[in-house]
Amino acid sequence: MTVLDSVVRSDDVTDHLTSVISAVHRRSPGEAVFHQAVDEVLTALAPVLERHPEYIDARILERLCEPERQVLFRVPWVDDRGDVQVNRGYRVEFNSALGPFKGGLRFHPTVDLGVIRFLGFEQIFKNALTGQAIGAGKGGSDFDPSGRSDGEVMRFCQSFVTELYRHLGEHTDVPAGDIGVGVRELGFMFGQYKRIVNRFEAGVLTGKGVGWSGSHARTEATGYGAVIFLREMLATRGLSLDGRRAVVSGSGNVAIYAIEKAQELGATVVGCSDSSGYVVDDAGIDVALLKEIKEVRRERLSTYVAQRSSARYVTVGSVFDIPCDVVLPSATQNELGADHAATLIRNGVIAVSEGANMPCTAAAVAAFRDAGLLFAPGKAANAGGVATSALEMQQNAARTSWTWHETQDRLDEIMRGIHGHIRDTAATYTSDPDDYVSGAAIGGFTRVADAMLAQGVV
Numbered sequence: 001m002t003v004l005d006s007v008v009r010s011d012d013v014t015d016h017l018t019s020v021i022s023a024v025h026r027r028s029p030g031e032a033v034f035h036q037a038v039d040e041v042l043t044a045l046a047p048v049l050e051r052h053p054e055y056i057d058a059r060i061l062e063r064l065c066e067p068e069r070q071v072l073f074r075v076p077w078v079d080d081r082g083d084v085q086v087n088r089g090y091r092v093e094f095n096s097a098l099g100p101f102k103g104g105l106r107f108h109p110t111v112d113l114g115v116i117r118f119l120g121f122e123q124i125f126k127n128a129l130t131g132q133a134i135g136a137g138k139g140g141s142d143f144d145p146s147g148r149s150d151g152e153v154m155r156f157c158q159s160f161v162t163e164l165y166r167h168l169g170e171h172t173d174v175p176a177g178d179i180g181v182g183v184r185e186l187g188f189m190f191g192q193y194k195r196i197v198n199r200f201e202a203g204v205l206t207g208k209g210v211g212w213s214g215s216h217a218r219t220e221a222t223g224y225g226a227v228i229f230l231r232e233m234l235a236t237r238g239l240s241l242d243g244r245r246a247v248v249s250g251s252g253n254v255a256i257y258a259i260e261k262a263q264e265l266g267a268t269v270v271g272c273s274d275s276s277g278y279v280v281d282d283a284g285i286d287v288a289l290l291k292e293i294k295e296v297r298r299e300r301l302s303t304y305v306a307q308r309s310s311a312r313y314v315t316v317g318s319v320f321d322i323p324c325d326v327v328l329p330s331a332t333q334n335e336l337g338a339d340h341a342a343t344l345i346r347n348g349v350i351a352v353s354e355g356a357n358m359p360c361t362a363a364a365v366a367a368f369r370d371a372g373l374l375f376a377p378g379k380a381a382n383a384g385g386v387a388t389s390a391l392e393m394q395q396n397a398a399r400t401s402w403t404w405h406e407t408q409d410r411l412d413e414i415m416r417g418i419h420g421h422i423r424d425t426a427a428t429y430t431s432d433p434d435d436y437v438s439g440a441a442i443g444g445f446t447r448v449a450d451a452m453l454a455q456g457v458v
């Protein structure tokens with residue numbers, strides 16, 4: 001009798017799921033967004049567990065919900081006034097069945113362990129869906145880079161990496177950016193890492209500058225990918241983005257490049273937002289101006305309207321109140337609730353593609369699905385970012401650099417592959433190829449679960 005045979009087997013999948021979910025909630029109290037992410041994925045797995053009891057026997061779900069390793073650390077640094085500041089750093093190394101831990105770092109005051117664990121958990125399925133050899137992790141800090149000088153951001157990043165470096169490595173754990181972490185922050189972290197280990201280990205971080213071993217199209221990849229996924233969903237109904245009115249929430253990295261790609265494909269993006277309000281621009285967002293404000297000048301979105309006569313900045317209601325055909329929520333988790341979903345449905349929205357991680361609440365997702373519109377969960381729609389990070393790792397390992405066109409073509413191909421795989425999986429397990437929520441969860445899960453089965457109880 002093997003170890004696996006000796007595990008008690010439950011015949012009742014529902015009981016098994018209920019018991020795993022309640023154990024997760026009990027063992028990680030107060031981590032509401034982590035619970036939400038676990039609930040959504042696990043409840044979608046019932047059809048696959050009914051056909052594959054070996055996953056239950058090997059306790060795959062229990063192992064998936066428990067990170068392989070979690071690192072929590074102090075990040076002390078000195079601000080421009082000479083005052084000592086103390087932040088908290090996190091790295092949750094969730095799953096390495098498919099490759100080194102891979103996922104971004106988020107610097108934002110709302111970051112806590114529950115947020116990082118939700119993001120790391122999502123990353124397991126997202127990364128598996130890319131078809132690339134990457135495991136899953138996530139990290140970050142409650143540090144808020146907004147309003148900080150370059151010098152302060154540099155000192156923070158150096159302190160952060162002075163602890164984290166020992167856990168990283170191109171074959172171990174490979175961070176990248178997320179909210180509050182872009183090429184500036186990654187540059188400071190890469191520089192400090194290089195100084196400590198005395199090696200130019202290009203593959204230890206992704207999202208690097210193109211001039212120092214980064215990849216073309218990585219900056220654009222998450223937003224572009226979410227639009228490519230949307231294009232593919234619409235195509236299944238014989239529709240396209242041409243002439244559509246689109247709303248993209250947020251105005252950070254994902255939103256900017258989602259707007260750019262949507263407009264390239266013929267849509268007019270009539271709104272985007274930040275945490276203080278939103279822009280309505282019926283002439284279509286001027287992406288060059290938006291980039292100048294957000295990426296170069298690092299200013300608030302409200303300054304956009306001063307240079308754009310067709311636009312107004314609104315501080316009442318929500319960007320989701322703007323009537324549109326398609327919507328790409330690309331700001332942050334749980335930004336789009338049931339009321340927003342009801343408004344969008346009433347206004348005739350036909351498709352939703354999540355550029356951010358879990359931007360729609362569970363109630364909003366349920367409303368979209370009940371209304372029969374096309375809905376792409378973030379773990380599928382925004383996988384283009386991490387997929388292109390994996391392409392960056394490939395280029396680094398081969399000490400080469402692909403052209404913009406080659407990299408972008410590969411991103412397009414990967415997104416089409418994810419879309420097709422999800423539809424096939426959904427058709428197989430739920431008989432509904434439009435069930436992207438189940439297809440994404442099951443499609444990602446089976447790849448990781450099979451690798452875990454093959455690798456034994458580790």
Ligand code: GLU
Pocket residue numbers: 102103104105126174175176177178206357382383385386387389
């Ligand atoms: N933070 C991004 C995500 O949510 C990218 C991660 C990466 O490139 O490693 O997938």
